[in-house]
Amino acid sequence: MFSAISILSFAFVESACSQTDTLPEFPSSKEIEPTVATSLEESNGLLRFSYSVRNGQNAAQDIWIFLVEINVGEFVNLGPVEWRSSNIRRDTIRAASWGALDTTVMIPPGGILHGFAISANSIPAITNYYAVGYSEPPEGEFDYRPGSNDVFYNSVKGKTIGPASFPVTFDPIVFVDTLVSYKHQAFCIGPN
Amino acid sequence: MTRGGKPVTGHPFRLTTEYVDSSGGHDHFADRRNVNFTRENYGHFILTRTNGHIDRPYQGETQLNGIEEFHYAASIWGDSMRIKIESTQLPKLLNDSVTIAERVPDLELLPERDSYVRVGGTDEHRGPPDFIEDRNHYGTATLIEDVTAIADSFAVEYENHRLRINDMSLPFGGAFDINGNWEQDVIEPNCRQPGFGHCGHRRGQNADISFQLINPRGQQVVMTGRQRLLLLQIITLIAGAPYQHSSHLHVQ
Numbered sequence: 087m088f089s090a091i092s093i094l095s096f097a098f099v100e101s102a103c104s105q106t107d108t109l110p111e112f113p114s115s116k117e118i119e120p121t122v123a124t125s126l127e128e129s130n131g132l133l134r135f136s137y138s139v140r141n142g143q144n145a146a147q148d149i150w151i152f153l154v155e156i157n158v159g160e161f162v163n164l165g166p167v168e169w170r171s172s173n174i175r176r177d178t179i180r181a182a183s184w185g186a187l188d189t190t191v192m193i194p195p196g197g198i199l200h201g202f203a204i205s206a207n208s209i210p211a212i213t214n215y216y217a218v219g220y221s222e223p224p225e226g227e228f229d230y231r232p233g234s235n236d237v238f239y240n241s242v243k244g245k246t247i248g249p250a251s252f253p254v255t256f257d258p259i260v261f262v263d264t265l266v267s268y269k270h271q272a273f274c275i276g277p278n
Numbered sequence: 279m280t281r282g283g284k285p286v287t288g289h290p291f292r293l294t295t296e297y298v299d300s301s302g303g304h305d306h307f308a309d310r311r312n313v314n315f316t317r318e319n320y321g322h323f324i325l326t327r328t329n330g331h332i333d334r335p336y337q338g339e340t341q342l343n344g345i346e347e348f349h350y351a352a353s354i355w356g357d358s359m360r361i362k363i364e365s366t367q368l369p370k371l372l373n374d375s376v377t378i379a380e381r382v383p384d385l386e387l388l389p390e391r392d393s394y395v396r397v398g399g400t401d402e403h404r405g406p407p408d409f410i411e412d413r414n415h416y417g418t419a420t421l422i423e424d425v426t427a428i429a430d431s432f433a434v435e436y437e438n439h440r441l442r443i444n445d446m447s448l449p450f451g452g453a454f455d456i457n458g459n460w461e462q463d464v465i466e467p468n469c470r471q472p473g474f475g476h477c478g479h480r481r482g483q484n485a486d487i488s489f490q491l492i493n494p495r496g497q498q499v500v501m502t503g504r505q506r507l508l509l510l511q512i513i514t515l516i517a518g519a520p521y522q523h524s525s526h527l528h529v530q
Binding site: 112115150151170172174183185186187188189218222223224225226228229230233235236237240 | 431435469470476477478503504507510511514515516518519520521522523524527528530
């Protein structure tokens, strides 16, 4: 008589592996031509960074979200009328964000909008901005390459001036090097 | 297989799988056994010594050491599966089984919260508002965090309005056959048609947020264009741009 029959060895394998490399990108929100002008003023001991955002004449989409990367602990951001101000964090990136609350206030091709502002106890530094073009969400159920729908990826990225924290310790040589580096970066970016 | 502690060679056996009813959040009893999708529905075996993929049931014989070794490739469903082996000579006497869970790990239930209500439960996959059980709002920690942040941000702009969070994933993840027929989510391209499928709801990384909301008077109303744009903006900023169906935005 047999004494035992048993399931001795099963190893489980995944039934489906997604091929994320071959997936298409999320429909583009980069059909815009942003240029950003920045001005700076001091108010009550805080630096106020003001931004004007222009959308080029040949853009195919309106700009409806604008972000400025932030490198300072606390800040307040205010926006134009009918734009919502908030902030977001993605991994190590923090950004002040503004979004249009109505389609009529988005920045159309050839348009310009003033009134984006950040106030912070900070020093100025070169940082990134991101502008996002508006399109209706695609209809249906699709697989897209992961991350290709993220605002920090599916947007037009550029350089601007934004707030940065004071250095913990002030080293005059490092500070001068930083200023020289900013000058080089600004020269490379050119007039914008 | 052993006899008196020694391996038995050449003994015929039958190996198969059997779905455990009502497991994984599937509350429907419709026959899932569509022969066109055997492997998708029941999983299948991979015979280790040949690396051959084999449909269940498998009939074979024990090898020289009394062992036959397999890998099991899971079905597309999140559920419990019973793997059974029996001697084909003495099936009533010599048999064994093991029940396994086929699941996406670490899915959590979306908790109750003032800024949203959970909806979308059906007889096939029970959940609110018609059932106390909630089997259609499971997700990864990241998705739970995103959905919560989206609803809270919306409530900042529209106080005492509550978003309606429709289907996310089932408790064990896996294919989500909306109509409980074990097919809807299997067949491409059906599951990708607007208003039809749930292809994206397998891994706990997707949630549907309705274009209707609950207003401060507790009424279910269609969002205004302005509210819809705000929701789109908040989702885009927090979770990335969504796609849409006729009735909802699909957070991914």
